[in-house]
Amino acid sequence: MTPYVLVSRSAEYETRLRTLLGERLAVIPGEFLTFGPEAVASRLPEAPRVALLGPVLNFEETRGLAEALTAKHPDLGLIVVREQRSDLEDWVDELELHAVLSPDASDDTTVALLDRLASWMIANGRASLHDFDAPLALEIDDLPFVDLTGSTVDEPEAAEVEPSAPDWEFPPIEAGMPTEAIAVVAPKGGQGKTTLAVNLAAGLAEIAPNSVVLIDADLQFGDVTTALALEPERTIVDAVADAAADEIVLKTALTHHSGSFFVVAGAPSPELGDSIPTDALGRLIERLRASFRYVVVDTTPGLGEHALAVLEHITDAVFVTSMSVPSLRAMRTEFDLLTRIGLMPGNRHVVLNQTDRLSGLTVRDAENIIGAPIDVEVPRSSAVLLASNRGVPLIHDDARDPAAKAIRSLLSRIAPEVDQKRRRAQRR
Numbered sequence: 431m432t433p434y435v436l437v438s439r440s441a442e443y444e445t446r447l448r449t450l451l452g453e454r455l456a457v458i459p460g461e462f463l464t465f466g467p468e469a470v471a472s473r474l475p476e477a478p479r480v481a482l483l484g485p486v487l488n489f490e491e492t493r494g495l496a497e498a499l500t501a502k503h504p505d506l507g508l509i510v511v512r513e514q515r516s517d518l519e520d521w522v523d524e525l526e527l528h529a530v531l532s533p534d535a536s537d538d539t540t541v542a543l544l545d546r547l548a549s550w551m552i553a554n555g556r557a558s559l560h561d562f563d564a565p566l567a568l569e570i571d572d573l574p575f576v577d578l579t580g581s582t583v584d585e586p587e588a589a590e591v592e593p594s595a596p597d598w599e600f601p602p603i604e605a606g607m608p609t610e611a612i613a614v615v616a617p618k619g620g621q622g623k624t625t626l627a628v629n630l631a632a633g634l635a636e637i638a639p640n641s642v643v644l645i646d647a648d649l650q651f652g653d654v655t656t657a658l659a660l661e662p663e664r665t666i667v668d669a670v671a672d673a674a675a676d677e678i679v680l681k682t683a684l685t686h687h688s689g690s691f692f693v694v695a696g697a698p699s700p701e702l703g704d705s706i707p708t709d710a711l712g713r714l715i716e717r718l719r720a721s722f723r724y725v726v727v728d729t730t731p732g733l734g735e736h737a738l739a740v741l742e743h744i745t746d747a748v749f750v751t752s753m754s755v756p757s758l759r760a761m762r763t764e765f766d767l768l769t770r771i772g773l774m775p776g777n778r779h780v781v782l783n784q785t786d787r788l789s790g791l792t793v794r795d796a797e798n799i800i801g802a803p804i805d806v807e808v809p810r811s812s813a814v815l816l817a818s819n820r821g822v823p824l825i826h827d828d829a830r831d832p833a834a835k836a837i838r839s840l841l842s843r844i845a846p847e848v849d850q851k852r853r854r855a856q857r858r
């Protein structure tokens with residue numbers, strides 16, 4: 431059985447991959463591309479599952495190959511083997527890839543990536559366990575498998591898992607890429623946390639498609655799925671359950687959004703949300719950081735134990751307050767407390783939301799009350815409520831709205847690449 435196929439012009443890489451995969455690898459030399467991608471497709475083994483394209487293939491060749499191979503085998507997993515270069519994100523944007531692998535990645539990294547893609551394909555009904563006969567790190571007997579009821583079955587069949595498998599793409603994985611976790615927090619309710627969290631996820635997905643996950647950790651009254659018009663099958667309760675220690679199970683707990691990011695939906699009831707242990711919430715963030723470039727966390731208002739648990743596991747915090755004196759005072763108290771207990775995040779972004787000239791306060795007044803500079807002002811705008819009621823992130827619903835522009839400036843503080851990418855797209 432040859433589930434893996436390599437199309438490359440590097441004899442050296444071919445030798446390396448053959449050492450790792452042995453008989454399970456078929457190789458089609460890149461020279462066949464002289465006769466067009468169809469010539470390569472006609473030489474595929476009988477039932478390939480994963481194609482590795484590269485190294486030493488250019489963009490046009492890779493695109494032609496991706497199209498020709500998936501026309502023949504629509505469920506084929508596609509990996510581009512290419513070093514990290516500045517144009518790589520264009521490849522990821524424009525080709526229907528499942529992963530990107532550096533040709534210099536260690537054997538362990540390479541095997542782990544192939545292994546993860548195989549697991550994902552099996553979980554999504556694109557392949558069966560038997561296709562990866564004699565798998566890499568996967569042991570057929572040991573791999574827990576989930577059927578529709580969530581129980582473990584002995585002889586998994588792809589058909590059994592397919593109906594419950596979510597319709598989402600595997601995040602592009604780039605070896606060595608640092609990951610960031612950003613929490614959106616506020617001492618009081620109704621300040622705009624969910625609005626910002628949803629838009630941050632949507633904006634970050636522009637530079638890291640399918641490598642962003644938004645966790646609704648507002649455990650009692652989370653409303654991320656409402657703000658995004660999603661109807662999740664699974665929620666955070668499934669994502670933190672013991673069964674989710676298995677990566678496949680964890681991934682089935684995610685809901686895909688058409689803006690190329692994933693959502694861990696809020697708990698189905700306040701009681702269930704409250705019963706989530708704080709350490710399980712922290713573990714969930716860490717685990718998702720291992721698979722996603724950006725983890726965005728919407729939180730419960732205040733500094734309860736869940737919010738503190740989130741703050742222990744993040745790299746950036748967006749603090750949101752409106753222009754009311756009680757909210758600003760509460761923010762000052764929150765800052766004092768976090769500094770005292772050593773939980774003030776390294777990267778802090780203070781957002782003054784719903785700014786309004788009629789509030790009777792200036793931005794300077796607000797800064798004086800909270801005792802810290804305001805980083806971003808988001809004006810009050812009816813477009814925010816409209817977008818939320820339509821279930822669309824504001825930055826996509828009404829990009830010219832002043833609040834949307836302000837949210838973009840918050841995005842570029844967190845990830846300056848967002849700006850570069852937009853400028854490049856505008857130039858094009």
Ligand SMILES: Nc1ncnc2c1ncn2[C@@H]1O[C@H](COP(=O)(O)OP(=O)(O)OP(=O)(O)O)[C@@H](O)[C@H]1O
Nearest residue numbers: 619620621622623624625784809810811814815818
């Ligand atoms: N800049 C803005 N202009 C106008 N309305 C806004 C703005 N930001 C948020 N809102 C509105 O304020 C309300 C509360 O916003 P949001 O749900 O984002 O806050 P939250 O902090 O998540 O609230 P909760 O604590 O209840 O979860 C929503 O109706 C939202 O549409």
Ligand SMILES: [Mg+2]
Nearest residue numbers: 623624648653
């Ligand atoms: Mg909210």
